[in-house]
Amino acid sequence: MADSxxxxxxxxCSRSGAGGSGSVHFRREKHVxxxxxxxxxxxxxxxxxxxxxxxxWTLLHLKYKKHVIADAGGNGEGGRRKGKDGDDIFLDVPLGTVAKDAESMEVRFxxxxxxxxxxxTRGGRGGLGNDHFKTATNQAPHYAQPGEEGIDEWIVLELKLLADVGLVGFPNAGKSTLLASISAAKPEIGDYPFTTLVPNLGVIPYRDDKSFVMADIPGIIEGAAEGRGLGIRFLRHIERNSILLFMIPADADSIQEQYQIxxxxxxxxxxxxLDKKRLLAITKADMLDEQLMEEMKEDVxxxxxxxxxxxxxxxxxxKLKDMLWTAIND
Incomplete structure (x- = not known):
């Protein structure tokens, strides 16, 4: 995924179409x-x-659509002919898209x-023609119902990635390297913080032609929930992952401390x-021997x-894929 x-x-701004007006019309025929x-x-x-x-997989195609406006409905006609419904506008969005009211930030769906x-945004209802308003005492109503106004509102769309496993860790914990090693995804990899600036998805092949989806989320730093670093911009992508794989490098000062942060x-x-299933992968273990790994287990x-x-x-x-597959299907 390119950053841009x-x-x-x-x-x-989402503006639905107004309903068409009902018609005021009387039957006029020869001899009638x-x-x-x-x-x-x-x-x-x-x-x-x-x-x-x-x-x-992105909302890029909607980035420059500042106004989305649907057509109004057509007016009714004589002969009880209904006006044409306004054309609906369909906006294709990735799976995991959340629609919110821009003012209250209340989730719609x-x-x-x-x-x-x-x-x-629902279009306005069409008005009723005068045919609906005839009564025993008023058999020639000269009025009809106007169409209902359309709705004009500001909408926010947020994307939350759908994945089976979400990678959680500090910058430079080895998340992108892991994803590149076990999937066909090609995330940017480098030995410096915040190499990953956008989430990456990878399909992980498993035994007997099975597979699961893993999401590499940009690194978290202490204070991210308050907006530090990349802030909460990417934390929402973790909400949709069924399993959280915490990744802490073997050269961390304290595995326990980093995990708690x-x-x-x-x-x-x-x-x-915190209700989601959690696993821990201690990365960069190629620089450890068996004795050191045993000692470090006390800090897990x-x-x-x-x-x-x-x-x-x-x-x-x-072994990691076996653990993840078991957790996903438990």
């Missing part, structure tokens, strides 16, 4: 000089509809399935993240499934 192509936040009312109803205004599309369609940032952002949080790995030397990567 990954857009996970857009804000735009005073026919009754036969005004048709106005057509419905166009909706703005979000549609899930599994082929999209989420798109999670390919082909799923949800009305974002990472856990604390997730809790401050969203306490529900109690009850947390863990494994020493090296993406460079492929050490224990199959």
């Amino acid at each position: 192509n990954f857009i996970d936040y857009v804000k735009f 000089p005073k026919g009754g009312p036969d005004g048709g109803d106005g057509g419905r205004g166009g909706h703005i509809i979000l549609r899930g599309n599994a082929q999209h 989420e798109i999670t399935e390919d082909g799923q369609e949800v009305v974002l 990472l856990l604390g940032e997730l809790e401050k952002y969203n306490p529900e993240l 949080p109690v009850g947390l499934p863990s494994v020493f790995i090296s993406a460079v030397s492929q050490f224990n990567l199959d």
Whole structure:
């Protein structure tokens, strides 16, 4: 994913179409000089509809759409002819897109399935023609109902990546290297903080032609939940991952301390993240011997499934995939 192509936040004005007006019309035929009312109803205004599309992975195509405006419905006509409904506008979005009200930031709905369609901004209803208003005492109503106005509102779309496993760790913990080693993904890799500036997805092949999806999330730093570093910009991508794989390098001063800091940032952002299954991978283990690994196990949080790995030397990567597959399907 090129940095400039990954857009996970857009804000735009969504304006649905107004409904068409009902018609005031009376039946006029030869030998029927005073026919009754036969005004048709106005057509419905166009909706703005979000549609899930599994082929999209970014909101880039909506970045420069500041206004999305649907057509108004047509007016009713005589002969009880209904006006044409306004054309709906469909916006294709990636799976994992959340629609929010821009003012209150209240979540409207989420798109999670390919082909799923949800009305974002509903078009105005068409007005009723005068045919609907005739009564025993008023058999020639000279009025009809106007169409309902469309809705004009500001909308925020946020993308939360859908993946089975989300990688959680400080910058330069080896997350991108791991993803590149066990999938066909090609994330940018470098020996400096914040190499990864956008999330990367990779499909991990497993035994018997099975597979699962892993997301490399840009590194967390202490204070990320308050906006430090890359802040909370990417923390939302962790919300959709069913398994969280914490990654701490073997040369860290304290595995326990780094784990608690990472856990604390997730809790401050969203306490529900702590309900997810967690595993720990201690990376860069190619520089450790058996004795050192045994000693370091004492610094691993109690009850947390863990494994020493090296993406460079492929050490224990199959064991890691076995652990992840078991956790996903448990």
